Amino acid sequence: MTVILFSAENQLWDTYSELLLDACKAEGIEADITRDADRSDAEFIVYAPNDQLTDFTPYTDCKAVLSLWAGVERIVGNKTLTQPLCRLVDPGLTQGMVEWVTGQVLRHHLGLDMYIHGTKGAWKQVVPPLSSDRPVTILGAGALGAACARSLTNLGFPVTCWSRTPKNLDGIKTVAGMENLNSALENAHILVLLLPLTEETTNLLNDERLAHLPTGAFIINPGRGPLIDDQSLLAMLDTGHVEHATLDVFRVEPLPAEHPYWTHPSVTVTPHIASATRPETAVKSIAANMRRALDGEPLLNLVDRSRGY
Incomplete structure (x- = not known):
């Protein structure tokens, strides 16, 4: 027994x-x-x-x-x-994450928020680029990051997976090491965070790193809240350097009612439901x-x- x-x-x-x-x-x-x-x-x-x-x-x-x-x-x-x-x-947790991440990437790629929230009667036609013209960077090349990368690659997105140590993912571009992080960010029209939380990854996205993103980038974080320096992200959202952030995880959960993420027009909050x-x-x-x-x-x-x- x-x-x-x-x-x-x-x-x-x-x-x-x-x-x-x-x-x-x-x-x-x-x-x-x-x-x-x-x-x-x-x-x-x-x-x-x-x-x-x-x-x-x-x-x-x-x-x-x-x-x-x-x-x-x-x-x-x-x-x-x-x-x-x-x-x-x-497998259930992985599939749930793939579905959530893929849905959020497509939402931002297609510009659906503009129509969901309404264009106030204006016939505003904004044709999105094809997925092949929208580079995605995923920070994290473990089981979740690799699965999301495969899903997005199958949809035609050029995907780069960054990890702290070298990984080999068939058919997916990978880069490794802190010395290569900034270059991985520079072409990230959409950035997905799927890293574990360690001393090294806490506040990984700070002022300096966020500045390496192209202007108008989207950030999707279903990984861990403290990967992002909140004040740095809010500042980048205010300037428009980051166009929108969809955040599922936070330093304090539930997210306090007074937190500025709730009311910021360029932030979508979901209550830690990306996967489970x-x-x-x-x-x-x-x-x-x-x-x-x-x-x-x-x-x-x-x-x-x-x-x-």
Whole structure:
């Protein structure tokens, strides 16, 4: 019997407990799934940030801590966490992000806001360029960034993926390293942010970096709020250097009612709904990784503690 500790906010237990048990059965894992943090014999911990479990020291038999979320910035710095940590790469989460990003890119590319919000009776014909004439840069070439890049490439957009370390994505232009970030921004008519949050990426888009964008660029951020220096972005929106920002993630969530993003005419706020962990697909990914560990195979989606993701 494989003991699995489910450690997350209480309301998630009802959603996940039966689904996770079924996924384990499908992988041939006879599982005892518990919420009891005193079960130090747990072989796996399925985890989302919560106040009940902050010390991982007692779990000496634990083969892996498996995150329910794609982002691990709230746990990766925990000094007591010495067990292997796996972030979630889930087909449902990925597909949701692809759909949201593709929709927002097309919205800005086609200039739909002008017609959605009305032209006040004016017959205003603005023909958009073809996608081949609208370069898109995606910051982040992980599972989400790569999937979005493939979707947009299939629609004809010239896509550049920037990452901090070299990546090879078939059919997609990639550039790597902080020294090449500004050049990746210079041709970004539409910029999509899909980076993890680390010390290196916090406030990555500041005054200096935003200035490298072409005038009239659009920014789409479904990644992490602190990737952007808010005051720098607001200043660039006020001058028109950035034409519009569609933001799904923020430093403080829910976004405070007094925040200027709510009322700025060139900002669209969505309430962290670009994508989410889909329990029905997430449990399959988690159970499959457990199966690998039990069979002595390398774990998938291991977090590199030195990089923070």
